[in-house]
Amino acid sequence: MLTTGPVPAYPEVLAALGKPVLYDYHPAFQTYYAGVVEKLRQALRTDNNPVIMQGEAILGIEAAAAALIARNDVVLNLVSGVYGKGFASWAARYGREVVELAVPYDEIIDPQAVREALRSRPDISIVSLCHHDTPSGTLNPLHEIGAVVAGHGAYLIVDAVSSFAGMDAHPQDAHADIFITSPSKCLGSTPGLSLIAVSERAWNKIEANPDAPLGSFLSLLAWKGASEPGRPFPVTPSIAEIYALDAALDRYTREGPENVWTRHAQTASVAREGLLGLGLSLWPKQEAWCAPTATAFKVPDSISDVALRDSLLHDHGILVSLGRGETAGKILRIGHMGASAEPGFARTIVSALSGILSRPLHP
Numbered sequence: 001m002l003t004t005g006p007v008p009a010y011p012e013v014l015a016a017l018g019k020p021v022l023y024d025y026h027p028a029f030q031t032y033y034a035g036v037v038e039k040l041r042q043a044l045r046t047d048n049n050p051v052i053m054q055g056e057a058i059l060g061i062e063a064a065a066a067a068l069i070a071r072n073d074v075v076l077n078l079v080s081g082v083y084g085k086g087f088a089s090w091a092a093r094y095g096r097e098v099v100e101l102a103v104p105y106d107e108i109i110d111p112q113a114v115r116e117a118l119r120s121r122p123d124i125s126i127v128s129l130c131h132h133d134t135p136s137g138t139l140n141p142l143h144e145i146g147a148v149v150a151g152h153g154a155y156l157i158v159d160a161v162s163s164f165a166g167m168d169a170h171p172q173d174a175h176a177d178i179f180i181t182s183p184s185k186c187l188g189s190t191p192g193l194s195l196i197a198v199s200e201r202a203w204n205k206i207e208a209n210p211d212a213p214l215g216s217f218l219s220l221l222a223w224k225g226a227s228e229p230g231r232p233f234p235v236t237p238s239i240a241e242i243y244a245l246d247a248a249l250d251r252y253t254r255e256g257p258e259n260v261w262t263r264h265a266q267t268a269s270v271a272r273e274g275l276l277g278l279g280l281s282l283w284p285k286q287e288a289w290c291a292p293t294a295t296a297f298k299v300p301d302s303i304s305d306v307a308l309r310d311s312l313l314h315d316h317g318i319l320v321s322l323g324r325g326e327t328a329g330k331i332l333r334i335g336h337m338g339a340s341a342e343p344g345f346a347r348t349i350v351s352a353l354s355g356i357l358s359r360p361l362h363p
C-alpha cells in the first residue's frame with residue numbers, strides 16, 4: 001500500500017490497538033493520557049501541551065479556523081492545491097474577509113509574494129498555509145513563509161498533516177500559531193485523531209474570541225488542558241486510537257526523528273529518479289518543489305490514470321492514490337509515509353511501472 005494516507009500502520013501500532021480498553025475516568029488512564037500528550041509535545045518540539053481531538057485531521061483544521069478566526073479578522077489564504085483552497089470556506093465562515101494568494105497546483109507559494117500581499121493589506125491578521133498539499137505532491141517553503149508572517153505580526157495556521165514526522169517540520173521553528181497534523185500519515189498510525197499544537201498567543205486570542213466554539217464537538221478550547229490530572233474529558237477519548245498514537249510516537253522516537261526523515265527523503269528521491277528514468281514526468285514543475293513524503297507523476301497519454309492504478313493493483317499488488325480535484329485524471333501519487341517510506345518500495349513500484357508501460361498495448 002503506497003498510498004498518500006491513510007497508510008499502512010506499523011506492526012507495533014496494530015498490536016497496541018488490541019490492548020484492553022480503560023475507563024477514561026480511571027486515574028491510570030488519565031496518567032497514561034498525560035504521558036501520551038507529553039510524548040506528542042516532545043515530537044512536535046513545542047513548549048506547551050498540544051491538543052488531541054477525536055476525529056481525523058480535517059476536524060482539527062476546521063476547529064482551528066472556528067477558534068482562532070474572529071469576526072473582524074482578515075485571512076490571507078495561501079493556495080497551491082486542493083487542501084489550501086478548501087480552507088477558504090471555513091475562513092470565510094468565521095472571518096470578515098478572505099484574501100487569496102493562489103498559484104497553479106504544480107507550483108509553490110513564493111515567500112516574497114506573501115510579503116507583498118501582507119504589505120498591500122496591512123489589515124491581514126491571520127495567514128493560512130498547507131505545507132504539503134498532498135493532491136499535488138508539492139512542498140511549500142514553510143520556514144521562509146513563517147518568518148515573513150512573523151515579521152508582519154499575523155497569526156499563522158499550518159496544515160502539516162502530510163509533512164510532520166516525515167521531514168523537519170515543527171510549529172515553533174516555523175512560527176506557526178496553530179499547527180495541525182494527523183497520526184495516519186508519516187507517523188504511521190491509524191486515522192481518527194487530530195494532533196494540534198497551539199501557541200500561547202493563539203490561546204490568548206482564542207480565549208478572547210467570543211465566537212470560539214464551546215460545548216461543541218468543534219471546540220478546541222474544550223480540549224485545552226484535557227491532559228491535566230483529575231480534569232474530565234469533554235467527551236470520551238478514542239481510547240484505542242490513543243494507544244495506537246502512543247505506539248507510533250514511541251517508534252518515531254526509538255528510530256530517531258532525523259533517521260525517519262532521511263528514510264522518507266531517500267525513498268522519494270529513489271522514486272523520482274526511477275520515474276524520470278522511465279521517461280515519465282513529475283507533476284511539480286520543478287523537482288526541487290517535490291515533497292519527500294509523496295511523489296506525484298503525470299500519467300502518460302497512452303493509458304488512463306484508473307487503468308494504470310488498476311494494473312499496478314491487480315498485476316503487482318501495489319496500491320497508489322489517484323489525483324484529487326484539479327489533479328484528478330492527470331496524475332498518480334506514490335506515498336512515502338511511515339512504514340511505506342522504504343527505498344525498496346520505491347524501486348518495486350518503478351519496476352512494476354516499467355513492466356506495465358513497456359507492453360505494446362498496455363495495460
Ligand SMILES: *Cc1c(COP(=O)(O)O)cnc(C)c1O
Nearest residue numbers: 005056057058083132134161162
Ligand atoms: C490527509 C490530509 C488531511 C486530512 O484529511 P482527512 O480526509 O481528514 O484524512 C488534511 N490535509 C492534508 C494536506 C492531508 O494530506
